[in-house]
Every structure is written in C-alpha cells, then in structure tokens.
Amino acid sequence: MIEAEKLTKYYDKVAAIEDVSFTVEKGEIVGFLGPNGAGKTTTMRILTGFLPPSSGTARVAGHDILTNSLQVRRRIGYLPEAVPLYTDMKVAAYLEFVAEVKGLERRERRRSIGEIMEKCRIVDVQRMLIGSLSRGYRQRVGIAQALLNNPEVLILDEPTVGLDPKQIIEIRQLIKELSGQSTIILSTHILPEVSMVCQRVIIINNGHIIAVDTPENLTARLQSSAKLLLTVDGPVGQVEEALTQLPGVLRVEPRDEARDATVSFVVESERSRDLRRDVSRLIVDRGWGLLELRPADMTLEEIFIRLVTEEHQEVQ
Amino acid sequence: MMNVLPIFKKELRSYFASPIAYVVLTIFALLSGYFFYSLLTFFSLNSLQASFNPAFSQGLNASEWIVRPLLRNIAVTMLLLMPAATMRLFSEEKKSGTIELLFTYPIRDWELLIGKFLAALALYAAMLGISLLQLLMLRLFAPLEWGPILSGYLGLLLLGMAFLGLGILASSLTENQIVAAVGAFGALLALWVIGWSTEVAGPTLGPILSHLSIINHYDSFAKGIIESKDVIFYLNFTILCLFLTLRSMESKRWRG
Numbered sequence: 001m002i003e004a005e006k007l008t009k010y011y012d013k014v015a016a017i018e019d020v021s022f023t024v025e026k027g028e029i030v031g032f033l034g035p036n037g038a039g040k041t042t043t044m045r046i047l048t049g050f051l052p053p054s055s056g057t058a059r060v061a062g063h064d065i066l067t068n069s070l071q072v073r074r075r076i077g078y079l080p081e082a083v084p085l086y087t088d089m090k091v092a093a094y095l096e097f098v099a100e101v102k103g104l105e106r107r108e109r110r111r112s113i114g115e116i117m118e119k120c121r122i123v124d125v126q127r128m129l130i131g132s133l134s135r136g137y138r139q140r141v142g143i144a145q146a147l148l149n150n151p152e153v154l155i156l157d158e159p160t161v162g163l164d165p166k167q168i169i170e171i172r173q174l175i176k177e178l179s180g181q182s183t184i185i186l187s188t189h190i191l192p193e194v195s196m197v198c199q200r201v202i203i204i205n206n207g208h209i210i211a212v213d214t215p216e217n218l219t220a221r222l223q224s225s226a227k228l229l230l231t232v233d234g235p236v237g238q239v240e241e242a243l244t245q246l247p248g249v250l251r252v253e254p255r256d257e258a259r260d261a262t263v264s265f266v267v268e269s270e271r272s273r274d275l276r277r278d279v280s281r282l283i284v285d286r287g288w289g290l291l292e293l294r295p296a297d298m299t300l301e302e303i304f305i306r307l308v309t310e311e312h313q314e315v316q
Numbered sequence: 317m318m319n320v321l322p323i324f325k326k327e328l329r330s331y332f333a334s335p336i337a338y339v340v341l342t343i344f345a346l347l348s349g350y351f352f353y354s355l356l357t358f359f360s361l362n363s364l365q366a367s368f369n370p371a372f373s374q375g376l377n378a379s380e381w382i383v384r385p386l387l388r389n390i391a392v393t394m395l396l397l398m399p400a401a402t403m404r405l406f407s408e409e410k411k412s413g414t415i416e417l418l419f420t421y422p423i424r425d426w427e428l429l430i431g432k433f434l435a436a437l438a439l440y441a442a443m444l445g446i447s448l449l450q451l452l453m454l455r456l457f458a459p460l461e462w463g464p465i466l467s468g469y470l471g472l473l474l475l476g477m478a479f480l481g482l483g484i485l486a487s488s489l490t491e492n493q494i495v496a497a498v499g500a501f502g503a504l505l506a507l508w509v510i511g512w513s514t515e516v517a518g519p520t521l522g523p524i525l526s527h528l529s530i531i532n533h534y535d536s537f538a539k540g541i542i543e544s545k546d547v548i549f550y551l552n553f554t555i556l557c558l559f560l561t562l563r564s565m566e567s568k569r570w571r572g
Contacts (some may be wrong), residue, residue, distance in 0.1 A: 048420040073422040085412030086326075088333040100322035100423045145417070 001026045001153055001183040002047065005057035009042050016042040016209040023062055029179050031198035031215075032187035035310055040187035044157050047185070048078045061152045076102070077146030077182070081157040083138050089132030091122060093158040094130060095148065102149040113150060118172065120144040136167035143174065154178065154293070156186040160193065174196050226277060226297060228267040234288030238264045242282060248273045254301075262291055318425040323431025324438075327405070331439055336404065344443045351389040352450045355382045365401060378458040379465070383451065384538050390447055393406055394440070395478055401439055401499035402483025405432045406565075409490035425565050429558060433484060435500045440476045444469060464540030469538025471523050474550035478530060479504060481557030488564040504530065 004023040009016045017039035024030045033038045045051040047060055049069040062263040087093055095117070099109045109166045115124045120140040125133060130141060139159065146154060159166045159175065175197055178184065188194060194201045195215040203211045203218075211218060232239050236254060243252045247270050254263040269275045276293060283290045333336035359381040366373035409415040419449035451465060479500075487493075511529025514522045526532055530553070531544040545556065 045416075050416055050419050068424055070424065073420055076420070078417065078420045080413065080416045082413050082416075084415075086330070086331060086414060087325075087412070093329075096321055098421070101423055103320060103422060148444050149422075182360070202540055 001028075002058065002060050002185065003182035004043070004047070004056070004058040007043065007046055007050065007053045007058060008055045009039075009046060010054045015207050017204075020204070020207070021056075022202050022209060022212060024182055024183060027179070028200060029175070029184045029198045031194035031201045032185060032192050032204060033189070033191070033201050034187075035189055036206040038189075038204045040189075040204060041142065041157055042207075043204070044078075044155050044187060045183070048076060048155055049073055050078075073150045074149065077154045079142045079146045079156045079159060081161065081187075083142040085130045085138060085141060085145075087307055088129065090115075090127055090129055091133070091267075092126040092295065094141070095144060098145045099148050104149065112150075116144050116147050118268070119147070119177070121170075132298075136163055136170075137165070139163060139171060141170055147178070151182055154182040154184045156184065158189070160188065161189070163299065183229055214242070215240055224293070226269050226273075228269065228293065230263050230267055230279060230290075231266045231292035232265070232283055232288050233262050233291055234283070234286070237261060238286075239283075240265065242286065243279070245266055246275065246278055246282060248278070264292075319427040319430045320434065323374050323423070323428055324434050325394070327432050327435030327476055328438055328485075331401075331435065336401065336520060337439060337512045340439065341443060342444070345446050347393050348386070348447045350391055351386055352382075352454075353445075354455070355386055373535075377461075378454060378459045380554075382454065382458075383460065383468065386450075387446070387472060387538060388441055390444075391472060391475060392533065394443070394472070394479060395508065396501070397443075398436075398440065398476065398479040399483050399486070399497040399504070400485055402480055402500060404438050404492045405436065405484055405492050406488040407493045407496045411493075422470035425562055429484070429561055429565070433480060433558065436480045436484070437477065439474065440480060441473070444472060444476070459519065463542070464538070467540050467542050470542065471534045471546070474537075474547060475534050475552075476478060478550050478556070481554040481561075485557045485564070487562045488561045 002022075002059065003020050004020055006157065007020040008018050009088070020043055028222055032043065046053050047058055047065065047071055049065050052066060060072045063071040063075070065072050067275050084177060086097075089097070091115070097111045099113055104112055114243065120143055122137060122140050122144060125141075128303060130138065133141065139162075143156070145158065145204055146156070153214075172193070175184065175186065186197070196216065201211075201213060201218060202209055220297070239243060240252050240254060245267060248271065249267055251268040251304050252268045253268070255266060267279065280290055280293060357380065359376075362372075362376060362381070366376050377564040406415070409418060448469070451460065454460065454559050480505055483496070483500040485544050486503070487496040490496050490499070507528065509529075511532045514526040514529075517525050528548070533549045536546055
C-alpha cells in the first residue's frame with residue numbers, strides 16, 4: 001500500500017531524512033517510532049504530498065506521490081501533528097466543507113458525516129465552534145476529517161500527543177477500530193504505544209531507519225546483548241585479552257579512534273549481566289587508568305532508552 | 317472546477333464569521349455616504365446659483381458633478397480597504413497551519429486560489445452594490461446618464477480585481493497578515509502614483525510610466541469609454557498576480 005524508496009529531504013543543507021525506504025502492506029497498522037526531530041513528520045508530509053522529497057519517491061495506494069499527487073491525495077486521510085483546524089467554524093460545518101473538498105456526493109455526504117461523527121464520538125459537539133473545543137475533542141475532529149473520504153491509507157502524525165491518559169486510551173481504541181478498513185501509519189515517540197496499537201514498527205533516528213520489525217521481535221533483539229563503551233589508559237593487547245577472559249563477556253572490539261595513549265573498546269555482554277563493576281575492578285587491579293565507562297550509544301538501544309525515559313518523564 | 321465552490325463558500329463564511337466583512341462594509345458605507353452627501357450638497361448649491369444666472373448652468377449636470385467624482389473617490393477608498401480584505405487569505409492559513417491540511421486535500425492549487433479570489437471579489441462587489449444604491453436614490457431627483465455609470469462601474473470592477481490580485485499575491489508571500497496588508501497597500505499606492513511622474517520622465521519613459529499606472533487606465537471608463545487596451549491591462553495585471561501567487565504556493569512546498 002505504501003512503498004517508500006530512498007526518500008531524502010534536505011532543509012537548506014541539513015538532511016531531515018536520508019535514504020528512507022520501507023513498505024507497508026494493505027491493512028497493516030505500522031508505527032513510526034523515533035525521538036522528537038528524528039524525521040517522522042517529514043516522512044509523513046512527503047507521503048501526503050505536502051512536501052516533495054529532495055530525492056527518492058514513494059507510491060501510496062498504487063500512485064506515485066510526485067507524478068500523481070492528486071490521485072494519492074484522493075486516497076489518503078491525514079492528521080497533522082498540530083491538528084490545524086479552522087477555529088472559527090462549527091464542527092458540522094467544518095466536516096461538511098472537508099467532505100465537499102474531498103469530492104463526496106451530496107447524498108453520500110450527510111450519511112458519511114453522521115457515521116463518522118458517531119464513530120469519533122463528536123455528535124454532541126457538532127454545533128460548537130472548533131475553537132472552543134478541548135484538546136481531546138479537537139483531536140477527534142481531526143481524525144474525523146481524515147476519515148471522511150473513506151481513505152485507503154490513513155496517516156496520523158502523533159495522534160495521542162498532548163492528551164490526558166483517558167483520552168489517550170480512547171484515541172488508541174479508535175485507531176484499533178479503524179484498522180479493519182484502512183492501512184494505517186502513525187508516528188509516535190512513545191514506546192508502549194506502538195506495542196499496544198501497531199503490528200509492525202519502523203524505528204527512525206536522525207533521519208535514518210534503524211530497524212523494521214514486529215514489536216515482539218524488537219524487544220527480543222534488545223534483550224539478547226548489552227554493550228559497554230570503555231576507554232582505558234593502558235597497552236591495547238593486554239587490555240583486550242584481559243577483558244575477553246572476564247566471565248560474561250561475549251565479544252571485545254577495539255575502536256580505532258584512540259587518542260594519546262588511551263584505548264577505546266566496545267564490550268558486548270549478556271543482557272542480564274551488568275559487567276560495569278567487574279570491568280572497572282579488573283582495570284584498576286591491573287594498574288591501568290579507567291578513563292570512561294558507559295553504556296555504548298548503540299543506536300537501537302540508545303533510542304529505546306531515550307524513548308523509555310521520555311515516556312517516563314511524561315508520565316511524571 | 318467543482319472544488320472552487322466549497323473553497324469560495326468557506327472563505328465567504330469566514331469573512332462574515334470574523335469582523336472583517338462587517339468592518340470593511342460599514343466603513344465603506346460611511347465613507348461613500350459622506351462622499352455622496354458632500355458632492356450632492358455642493359452640486360445643489362451650484363444649481364441654486366445657476367437658476368439666477370443661466371450662463372452658469374452650462375455643463376452643470378449630475379453625472380459630471382456627482383457620479384464621476386464619487387466613483388473616483390470610491391476607487392481611492394478601495395485602495396485603502398482592499399488590502400484588509402485580502403491579507404488573511406493565505407497568511408492566516410499559513411500561520412495557523414491549516415494550509416497543511418488544505419494542501420493534502422484532493423484539490424488543485426488553482427482551484428484553491430480561484431475560490432479565494434472569487435470570495436474576495438464577492439465582498440468587493442457587495443461594496444460596489446452599496447454605492448450603487450446611492451445612485452439609484454439620486455435617480456429619483458435628477459436625470460442620470462446610465463452609460464458612463466455602467467462603464468464606470470465596469471472600470472471599478474476591473475480595478476478591484478487588480479487590487480485583489482496583488483493583495484492575494486502579498487498574502488501568499490508571508491504568514492504575517494500585517495505585512496501582507498502593508499505590502500499590498502504600498503505596492504498599489506506606488507503603482508497609483510507612478511503616473512504622476514509622466515510629465516517629467518521624458519519622452520521614452522513617460523508613456524511607459526503612464527501605461528503602468530494602475531489608475532490612469534480607469535480614466536476612460538469614467539468618461540464612458542470602454543477601451544480594450546484598458547480592459548486588457550486590468551485583466552493582464554490580475555492574471556499576472558494570480559499566476560505569481562500560484563508559483564509562490566508551489567515554492568512554499570518545495571522550500572518546506
């Protein structure tokens with residue numbers, strides 16, 4: 001349903017995304033996971049035809065986003081992150097306008113709007129000005145406008161951001177209900193959200209796709225090993241040998257960017273064991289200088305940790 | 317083509333949902349009412365004097381003394397008011413981010429643009445309608461020549477389209493409504509007064525400046541003459557502005 005091919009977007013000279021390729025099958029719910037500024041919004045804007053890519057292309061619902069943008073736009077529903085709605089319009093009038101612009105027939109329009117308002121639970125507020133609605137209701141009106149043309153592909157940018165926990169649960173429930181009809185791609189920076197809603201996850205960081213897998217597989221992959229980054233003031237060969245012999249260590253990899261007399265290593269260990277104590281004791285006992293010891297910034301792990309901590313902070 | 321209508325309706329509704337339409341219409345009604353009143357009293361004073369001195373009554377008619385200066389004053393008023401009517405058309409959508417959704421709906425750029433343009437034109441036409449009521453009132457008391465009036469209004473309509481075109485262009489270039497309004501007003505005023513330098517500019521530049529002047533082309537309409545070169549000037553000017561607006565909408569996408 002969606003085939004992205006080497007999408008790249010530069011803002012001035014900074015790459016927002018680079019060589020982003022992925023496919024989404026019909027009927028899937030795919031989560032776009034990454035910290036803020038990773039390139040999620042840029043990718044989604046490209047898929048909707050709002051931004052053209054600097055290079056690369058994509059096919060959405062069988063049409064090329066560059067050469068056949070209008071056909072793509074007929075088949076998608078989009079909810080931008082900021083949920084930009086006309087605050088001076090009433091909910092029902094706004095949906096009427098969107099339905100008209102999306103080309104729904106007059107007869108179909110009324111029925112469709114009624115159904116979708118029911119589904120998104122905004123029937124009660126249909127006579128209210130959008131500007132006077134709460135954040136949660138606005139989000140639902142935003143989703144309602146995305147659904148109006150019965151889109152084959154639904155693109156939701158951070159659909160739960162800024163909502164309170166009860167509203168978050170409602171919106172997630174709504175998205176799950178929609179999964180039968182549309183292919184859904186949603187972005188989030190909240191780790192548990194993907195495992196709750198999505199069948200597949202695309203992890204993106206600094207404009208690059210890092211992993212594509214099911215939430216279960218990703219978790220399993222993460223639990224297999226852990227990596228430490230170590231900088232030591234001592235002889236390379238001896239240090240490496242001593243580390244390799246340490247119980248629990250799977251692999252030791254010297255890094256070539258050593259400065260002065262210091263040496264850096266990446267030490268891989270079993271996930272369940274924290275080797276920091278053992279490693280530091282070993283180095284100190286041998287009389288070498290321990291300059292640095294920290295969990296390695298291994299892309300996937302680090303992102304997960306960042307995502308988890310972001311979630312943690314938000315809950316607090 | 318079908319998509320022009322929903323955009324047109326939405327924009328028109330938006331004019332009347334905000335104070336803009338009411339303020340613009342009210343101020344225009346007050347100003348043009350005052351112009352009409354002062355021209356009328358001046359004319360009746362002169363008519364009174366002419367009744368004592370028949371020689372003076374030569375060339376004294378309502379069309380010449382009331383209608384023509386009234387329409388000219390309306391043109392000046394529009395110069396001041398129309399940038400306020402066009403400033404929000406794109407700037408507001410950019411500022412609030414609604415342009416992002418609008419651009420991802422299945423409508424073409426030109427459909428969006430024409431919808432917005434026609435909504436502004438409808439507001440403008442409503443203003444002209446108000447001033448036409450005054451002339452209908454005048455018709456009760458004085459004979460009027462309808463030819464110059466109709467051509468004068470045609471001229472005003474074309475002039476207004478040029479004002480609106482430039483206003484929309486300015487609005488598409490910035491997300492700040494004040495900048496859009498001031499930019500459009502400044503550019504229109506510059507194009508208006510450019511004709512003043514015709515006399516001093518010399519034999520080559522003079523006619524060019526005179527031709528560029530946005531108000532010089534209106535003069536023949538006021539006299540009751542519809543010249544194709546003037547009609548074409550206003551249409552060309554409007555189309556050029558709308559064309560540049562389309563380009564500006566496109567570049568917005570490319571630049572992100």
